[in-house]
Amino acid sequence: MRQVIGAEWAKLWSVRSTRWCLAGLTALMVLSALALGGATATDLMREGVRSARFAVSEPVVSATTFAQFALVALAMLVITSEYASGSIRSTLQATPIRGRMLAAKALVVLPVMFAAGVLSGALATAAGYVVLSLDTFGGHAALPLGEVTLDLLRVGVFFALVAVMTLGVGTAMRSAAGTLTVVFMLLMGLPLMLLMAGGPAAVEVSLRMPLFAGLAFMESTDNMTGGPIPYPAGEGLAWLLVWTAAALAAGYAVLRGRDA
Numbered sequence: 001m002r003q004v005i006g007a008e009w010a011k012l013w014s015v016r017s018t019r020w021c022l023a024g025l026t027a028l029m030v031l032s033a034l035a036l037g038g039a040t041a042t043d044l045m046r047e048g049v050r051s052a053r054f055a056v057s058e059p060v061v062s063a064t065t066f067a068q069f070a071l072v073a074l075a076m077l078v079i080t081s082e083y084a085s086g087s088i089r090s091t092l093q094a095t096p097i098r099g100r101m102l103a104a105k106a107l108v109v110l111p112v113m114f115a116a117g118v119l120s121g122a123l124a125t126a127a128g129y130v131v132l133s134l135d136t137f138g139g140h141a142a143l144p145l146g147e148v149t150l151d152l153l154r155v156g157v158f159f160a161l162v163a164v165m166t167l168g169v170g171t172a173m174r175s176a177a178g179t180l181t182v183v184f185m186l187l188m189g190l191p192l193m194l195l196m197a198g199g200p201a202a203v204e205v206s207l208r209m210p211l212f213a214g215l216a217f218m219e220s221t222d223n224m225t226g227g228p229i230p231y232p233a234g235e236g237l238a239w240l241l242v243w244t245a246a247a248l249a250a251g252y253a254v255l256r257g258r259d260a
Helices: 002-013 016-046 058-085 088-094 098-132 145-173 176-197 200-207 210-217 233-257
Strands: none
Touching: 002 098, 016 058, 016 098, 058 088, 058 098, 058 145, 058 176, 058 210, 088 098, 098 145, 098 233, 145 176, 145 210, 145 233, 176 200, 176 210, 200 210, 210 233
16 A cells, blocks of 8 residues: 555656645635735725734634635646546556555545645735734734644645645546536535525525535635525534545445446
8 A cells, every 4th residue: 555655656756747836725825815805905094993803813714715726726636637638547557456556546645735835825824914904904913822832733624625625626627627617516516506596404404515514614604695604613514524435435436337
């Protein structure tokens, strides 16, 4: 298994798309966090609230809504690029136990995306603190180290699980276009449609889908529902794990049942 993981690690870092996607992820995190943090600070200034301060990592957590798609692109390419190039045949010849190959990819994707989430979040937090501490924004930004550290770790876990979920969907779909469509619908399309439907059952289902489950896990109150997710962080993590496991199971079923 160690050799299989080593091979997958080498493949991940041997292509330029990995570095470009990680750079895009970092840029999206920083710019989105600055925009969201600036909007919060401006609202506080407009309302004349001088004493209120917010942790600068809060807009970073909200920025994951936008930045996650750079991460999805990278996780998707881990498997779909092999189907597009035909190299999946060589991969399966080298690792004929297909579940082992998929597990190796997941074990490579998981720590890389966790680290990418933590590091990009840290850069966004640092940039946000420097900018939002200026008098222009009223000096409302705060940097409580305990809260910031916990927020960054949660961002890393969220990104890691979304990436592994994308890997599972990509293994099932086998194409970049199909994978991107399905993952976008899971993360944004279906939750928004269900929310707009407005029925109690539709709203409850929407709030258990990956995006809102992730926001609940990260304890974000800045989301498309207009308020906090109505269940605890632990339940949000549980729903994320369920969606990730379901995607991997679907990918494994297709991988095992169809020829490359």
